[in-house]
Amino acid sequence: MATDPLSLTFAALADPTRRAILSRLANGQASVGELAMPHDMSLAAVSKHIKVLETAGLIRREKDAQYRYCQLQAGPLKDLDGWMAAYRGLWRDNLDQLDTYLADMQRGDDTNKQ
Amino acid sequence: MATDPLSLTFAALADPTRRAILSRLANGQASVGELAMPHDMSLAAVSKHIKVLETAGLIRREKDAQYRYCQLQAGPLKDLDGWMAAYRGLWRDNLDQLDTYLADMQRGDDTNKQ
DNA sequence: CCAATATTCAACCAAGTGGTTGACAATCAG
DNA sequence: CTGATTGTCAACCACTTGGTTGAATATTGG
Numbered sequence: 001m002a003t004d005p006l007s008l009t010f011a012a013l014a015d016p017t018r019r020a021i022l023s024r025l026a027n028g029q030a031s032v033g034e035l036a037m038p039h040d041m042s043l044a045a046v047s048k049h050i051k052v053l054e055t056a057g058l059i060r061r062e063k064d065a066q067y068r069y070c071q072l073q074a075g076p077l078k079d080l081d082g083w084m085a086a087y088r089g090l091w092r093d094n095l096d097q098l099d100t101y102l103a104d105m106q107r108g109d110d111t112n113k114q
Numbered sequence: 115m116a117t118d119p120l121s122l123t124f125a126a127l128a129d130p131t132r133r134a135i136l137s138r139l140a141n142g143q144a145s146v147g148e149l150a151m152p153h154d155m156s157l158a159a160v161s162k163h164i165k166v167l168e169t170a171g172l173i174r175r176e177k178d179a180q181y182r183y184c185q186l187q188a189g190p191l192k193d194l195d196g197w198m199a200a201y202r203g204l205w206r207d208n209l210d211q212l213d214t215y216l217a218d219m220q221r222g223d224d225t226n227k228q
Numbered sequence: 229c230c231a232a233t234a235t236t237c238a239a240c241c242a243a244g245t246g247g248t249t250g251a252c253a254a255t256c257a258g
Numbered sequence: 259c260t261g262a263t264t265g266t267c268a269a270c271c272a273c274t275t276g277g278t279t280g281a282a283t284a285t286t287g288g
Contacts, residue, residue, distance in 0.1 A: 001244065001275085007128050014124035015246085016116050019197075026201065032265060045247055047266060052245095066255045066264045074204040081202065083133075084195055087140065090188035091195075115245085115274065129276085146235060159277055161236060166275095180234045180285045 005057070006083060009076040012056035017041075018049050025059060025072040032068050119171070120197060123190040126170035131155075132163050139173060139186040146182050 001011055012018055021035050036046035050070060053059045057076045062069045115125055126132055135149050150160035164184060167173045172191070173184045 002128070002130050004130060006133070007130060010124050010128035014116070014121050014128055016118060016121060017246095019120070023200070026204070033263090041246090042248065043265070044249080044267085048246075051266095068265065072204065074201070077198065077201050078205040081198055081205075084191065084198070086137070087188070087191050088195065090140070090186065091192040131276095147233090155276090156278065157235070158237085158279085162276070165236095177284095182235070 005076065006079060008056040009058065009080055012052050012058055012076075013080075015049070015052075017046075018053055021046075021049060021053065021070075022058060022072060025070060029062075029069045029071045032070065035070060119190065120193060122170040123172065123194055126166050126172055126190075127194075129163070129166075131160075132167055135160075135163060135167065135184075136172060136186060139184060143176075143183045143185045146184065149184060 001007065013022075017039055020038070024030060024035060024038075032047060032050060033043065035050065036043050039046055050059065050061070054061055054070075057073055059070045060073050062071065115121065127136075131153055134152070138144060138149060138152075146161060146164060147157065149164065150157050153160055164173065164175070168175055168184075170190055171187055174187050176183045176185065
């Protein structure tokens with residue numbers, strides 16, 4: 001697999017279990033066990049998924065007693081959103097809006113950013 | 115690999131070669147050979163990458179004589195953007211708003227959630 | 229028809245993925 | 259200290275991925 005940050009992020013998100021974990025973490029931090037509970041697989045398997053997310057920078061792990069609490073990290077998602085910006089015009093009705101958007105980006109003005 | 119549409123899209127994008135192909139197609143359609151040229155690998159390898167993109171619905175192939183012209187299809191990217199919407203609040207604007215956002219999430223109030 | 233061009237197919241390979249199980253480590257509760 | 263809880267590690271397995279090469283297919287130009 002490619003190891004550049006964007007590829008790591010996309011690859012990490014290309015799995016429903018990992019997206020579910022991320023979605024859960026959007027509600028606040030959780031331990032590995034808590035994250036594992038809804039999933040019909042071993043704790044070790046979930047632990048691996050969490051490591052993939054961590055390697056992609058999508059979560060941070062913090063030790064507390066015998067627990068490892070995970071927190072969502074927005075950085076890679078923000079980068080992914082930045083990548084998408086170049087394509088967003090493709091499904092907006094007209095290209096003028098894309099041009100405006102890109103021009104705004106150039107100026108650092110993000111008021112149009114949805 | 116998971117076969118749901120979102121997973122297929124993320125997986126297809128988790129490769130720099132495929133993202134480069136997509137980027138090229140944002141400038142208009144191109145044949146397989148044209149798409150392959152900038153890449154230091156066999157035509158067959160690029161053909162496989164194109165098939166991955168096609169399976170994910172990110173491109174459409176159209177036959178013309180001995181050429182296969184590829185065109186970008188926005189649908190899956192739009193879906194991906196929709197998925198991102200749920201997380202966009204995590205980095206937008208300032209941290210005060212992030213705190214508010216998280217506090218709202220804790221209370222189960224998701225009016226800020228996109 | 230023939231030869232060149234464009235692309236795919238099939239077989240193969242090394243490396244990676246997503247799961248399992250069992251052993252291990254760390255920490256708390258009693 | 260002991261036992262229970264929480265999580266990771268290591269080895270293993272079947273399957274997928276991303277690349278190769280060589281043969282096959284489709285179509286055009288002459």
